[in-house]
Amino acid sequence: MPNLAAPLDGVKVLDFSQGTSGGISTKLMAVMGADVIKVEPPGSGDISRAQGPFPNDVPHPEKSGQFLYLNMNKRGVTLSLEHPDGRAAARRLVEWADIVVANFLPGQLDTWGLGYEAIEAINPGAILVSIAPFGQSGPYRDFRGNEIIQQALGGLIYVTGEPDREPLRIGGEPSEYFAGFSAFSGALVALTYREAGGTGQHVDVSAHEGVAVAQMYSALSYIFTGEERGRHAASPLYRVADGQVGVILRQQDWAAACEMIGRPELEHDERFTDMAARRVNQEALTTIIDEWMRDKKKDDVYHDAQERGMAWGYIADTKDLMESPQYQHRDYFTEIDHPVAGRLTYPGMPLRWGDSNWELRPAPLLGQHNAEVYSSLLEWTPDDLVRMDAAGVI
Amino acid sequence: MALALEGIRILDPSQVWAGPTCTKILGDLGADVIKIESARRMDIARGDVRPMPNGMGIYPENEPGPDPWNRDGKYADRNRSKRSICLDLTHPRGVDAFKRIAANCDVVIENFRQGVMGRFGLAYEDLRKVRPDIIMVTLGSQGGSGPEAAYGSFGITLEQTAGVASITGYLGGDPSTSGVLFPDPLVAVVSVGLVLAAIRQRRETGEGVYIDLSQREMTTSILGDMVMDYTMNGRSRTPIGNRHLVFAPQGVYQCRGSDMWIAISVETDHDWIALAQTISHPELAADPRYATAAGRREHHDDLDALITTWTSTRDAFIAMSILQAANVPAGVIENGEQLVKDPQLVSRGFWEYSGPTPAETLPYLSRPFKFSKTPGFTRSPAPPLGAQTDEVLREVAGMSDAEIAELSELGVTEDDPLRFS
Numbered sequence: 001m002p003n004l005a006a007p008l009d010g011v012k013v014l015d016f017s018q019g020t021s022g023g024i025s026t027k028l029m030a031v032m033g034a035d036v037i038k039v040e041p042p043g044s045g046d047i048s049r050a051q052g053p054f055p056n057d058v059p060h061p062e063k064s065g066q067f068l069y070l071n072m073n074k075r076g077v078t079l080s081l082e083h084p085d086g087r088a089a090a091r092r093l094v095e096w097a098d099i100v101v102a103n104f105l106p107g108q109l110d111t112w113g114l115g116y117e118a119i120e121a122i123n124p125g126a127i128l129v130s131i132a133p134f135g136q137s138g139p140y141r142d143f144r145g146n147e148i149i150q151q152a153l154g155g156l157i158y159v160t161g162e163p164d165r166e167p168l169r170i171g172g173e174p175s176e177y178f179a180g181f182s183a184f185s186g187a188l189v190a191l192t193y194r195e196a197g198g199t200g201q202h203v204d205v206s207a208h209e210g211v212a213v214a215q216m217y218s219a220l221s222y223i224f225t226g227e228e229r230g231r232h233a234a235s236p237l238y239r240v241a242d243g244q245v246g247v248i249l250r251q252q253d254w255a256a257a258c259e260m261i262g263r264p265e266l267e268h269d270e271r272f273t274d275m276a277a278r279r280v281n282q283e284a285l286t287t288i289i290d291e292w293m294r295d296k297k298k299d300d301v302y303h304d305a306q307e308r309g310m311a312w313g314y315i316a317d318t319k320d321l322m323e324s325p326q327y328q329h330r331d332y333f334t335e336i337d338h339p340v341a342g343r344l345t346y347p348g349m350p351l352r353w354g355d356s357n358w359e360l361r362p363a364p365l366l367g368q369h370n371a372e373v374y375s376s377l378l379e380w381t382p383d384d385l386v387r388m389d390a391a392g393v394i
Numbered sequence: 395m396a397l398a399l400e401g402i403r404i405l406d407p408s409q410v411w412a413g414p415t416c417t418k419i420l421g422d423l424g425a426d427v428i429k430i431e432s433a434r435r436m437d438i439a440r441g442d443v444r445p446m447p448n449g450m451g452i453y454p455e456n457e458p459g460p461d462p463w464n465r466d467g468k469y470a471d472r473n474r475s476k477r478s479i480c481l482d483l484t485h486p487r488g489v490d491a492f493k494r495i496a497a498n499c500d501v502v503i504e505n506f507r508q509g510v511m512g513r514f515g516l517a518y519e520d521l522r523k524v525r526p527d528i529i530m531v532t533l534g535s536q537g538g539s540g541p542e543a544a545y546g547s548f549g550i551t552l553e554q555t556a557g558v559a560s561i562t563g564y565l566g567g568d569p570s571t572s573g574v575l576f577p578d579p580l581v582a583v584v585s586v587g588l589v590l591a592a593i594r595q596r597r598e599t600g601e602g603v604y605i606d607l608s609q610r611e612m613t614t615s616i617l618g619d620m621v622m623d624y625t626m627n628g629r630s631r632t633p634i635g636n637r638h639l640v641f642a643p644q645g646v647y648q649c650r651g652s653d654m655w656i657a658i659s660v661e662t663d664h665d666w667i668a669l670a671q672t673i674s675h676p677e678l679a680a681d682p683r684y685a686t687a688a689g690r691r692e693h694h695d696d697l698d699a700l701i702t703t704w705t706s707t708r709d710a711f712i713a714m715s716i717l718q719a720a721n722v723p724a725g726v727i728e729n730g731e732q733l734v735k736d737p738q739l740v741s742r743g744f745w746e747y748s749g750p751t752p753a754e755t756l757p758y759l760s761r762p763f764k765f766s767k768t769p770g771f772t773r774s775p776a777p778p779l780g781a782q783t784d785e786v787l788r789e790v791a792g793m794s795d796a797e798i799a800e801l802s803e804l805g806v807t808e809d810d811p812l813r814f815s
Contacts, residue, residue: 167655
């Protein structure tokens with residue numbers, strides 16, 4: 001028997017969430033050993049199922065790369081909260097749960113009779129984690145939000161990009177993932193309190209506030225100095241023969257950098273001896289480094305600089321990541337077999353837990369665990385299942 | 395008001411951003427966080443001991459003051475709700491004191507380069523000897539194993555090496571990094587839950603654990619769809635500027651005033667009709683070329699020009715109100731001042747104030763979650779270097795006044811960085 005890590009063994013999670021933020025939060029819980037029941041609307045299922053990527057770009061609800069990645073290790077059921085019988089079933093699942101996660105529009109759960117007060121009345125120990133673009137209160141509560149809107153209002157975009165061009169968002173869905181990580185940690189804070197003798201409570205996660213936490217320097221600069229940070233690269237990128245390399249020159253790096261580019265005499269060149277001098281003579285320095293870089297390879301520069309103690313980087317695209325000896329050594333990417341999507345390589349867990357291994361299992365098919373979950377937790381008979389299916393409840 | 399994490403004690407030699415932000419949040423929520431540095435090797439977020447004019451430091455009113463290492467905004471923001479102690483870990487008595495403190499802590503969180511804690515004699519195995527069920531978390535750059543295990547990084551490095559930069563950049567342009575060093579706060583916030591999961595496991599099983607986290611891998615883990623596109627289709631994605639792979643139009647549009655912009659994102663055909671009507675082009679809503687997202691993506695440049703015509707004469711905040719009232723996703727590109735005054739953030743009490751001195755009465759970032767019964771708050775301002783050294787040695791390490799005086803005489807608890815610079 002392999003030694004499996006399951007720090008959240010025994011934790012019961014009822015997951016009404018859709019998409020990225022909720023999906024990643026309960027996936028972390030599921031891989032860490034929690035029993036996560038993912039509840040999807042009958043028919044279409046989670047919105048991620050309709051988003052790509054798909055193999056050969058052909059949409060299929062069981063082959064969405066985003067859905068498969070975000071929903072590993074969960075059990076999946078379908079349940080319509082639009083239907084009174086669906087809401088009755090949901091209330092009984094709330095009795096079972098330690099943690100309930102949802103990212104409906106603020107107020108939606110209340111209209112279904114499943115808001116925090118209702119949940120607390122059913123199960124005082126239950127923790128409700130609500131994720132929303134702007135949280136559950138405030139003047140923007142009902143604003144439409146999504147990735148770019150959250151990055152905009154949270155201060156990420158203003159400081160990214162070139163000073164003389166339009167500001168730029170970060171690629172991917174960083175604010176959605178940040179909200180998901182916040183929901184994961186918020187749930188664990190509330191669980192810690194409850195398991196130490198406290199009660200359940202409502203955890204209110206705002207993606208907007210997550211971005212405002214992440215931007216830090218833009219607000220700090222204004223608060224402390226009255227000046228805007230504006231858009232400037234935090235460290236310069238240089239073009240090499242096969243890509244780009246990121247250079248960081250702290251004071252303690254200077255001698256090593258001169259040595260590395262074969263110009264040891266520059267170490268004591270008064271144009272560059274300290275940070276202030278290098279800033280004044282940035283253009284000359286850039287030219288020197290640029291000339292040296294042009295015919296180099298990104299891997300070579302990255303390893304050479306790192307071996308000399310300099311925290312330089314290189315722009316890694318997806319192929320570079322898949323081929324990274326570091327990632328391969330740590331088995332970061334993991335093959336998982338899925339009954340419909342087949343064997344695919346996924347990003348694995350980004351941390352090691354003692355000497356144990358994580359057990360990674362494929363995402364559920366739509367409604368895969370209906371019979372198992374509803375018969376064991378709600379004591380539905382096979383007839384009940386047929387009836388609920390016919391009525392569109394599941 | 396109840397504190398969720400009361401009774402949990404954290405020993406925190408972590409530095410810079412990710413580690414200190416994680417422990418700040420734990421401290422705000424009730425944990426007793428003991429930040430450990432030495433006057434010789436302070437947290438670099440404290441900035442220079444003798445800062446040069448126009449250096450990297452961020453000081454209240456641009457005034458470094460006599461103790462700039464206690465006044466830098468980066469330090470002040472990330473180290474609230476903690477106690478600060480100084481121990482020279484290159485001295486055997488410093489190591490001994492560390493262990494005696496650790497014996498009464500639940501968790502040690504560190505982010506030194508691989509091998510540094512081991513060279514101090516403070517690796518997980520060493521700490522288990524003084525507290526068998528201790529939990530140790532290393533927020534490593536690359537994780538503790540593999541050919542690049544000893545490599546260092548900052549957030550800006552990780553954006554590059556983890557893949558975020560490969561899909562960040564102007565449409566058709568080079569990949570680029572962000573202006574915010576996103577990986578650090580990302581790692582900080584998820585680590586809060588990881589620490590608590592380890593504490594839960596210890597309560598259930600009686601056993602501690604060593605957690606080896608790779609910040610690079612954690613950063614790649616937010617790129618699930620990007621990686622899956624490669625494994626499914628062999629495609630390495632490239633920057634698409636402010637656009638979206640599906641939603642269209644989506645972009646950042648110029649508004650009235652200097653460097654004022656608004657983000658607009660059309661998710662559905664219904665959103666498109668609402669946008670077309672709002673920007674006074676109802677005929678576009680009926681134009682078959684723009685009826686589907688695919689059509690709108692094909693004519694994206696034309697639509698951007700039409701939208702800009704509408705936004706460029708308007709105040710960004712008014713434009714946002716008009717668009718949101720029409721149920722179109724829109725948001726102002728907020729700068730630092732606008733963030734501090736943001737009605738939503740202000741209304742929800744996002745900015746926190748922590749004390750009486752100038753650095754402490756400024757607004758600070760709080761947390762990305764709110765708790766109905768255990769809210770958490772800035773319990774104390776970031777402590778001056780070594781402010782609680784004696785208190786912690788007495789209360790937590792159980793040292794006598796004579797022992798504490800001896801450590802001071804030996805220079806092990808020296809807390810004046812001016813003596814080393």
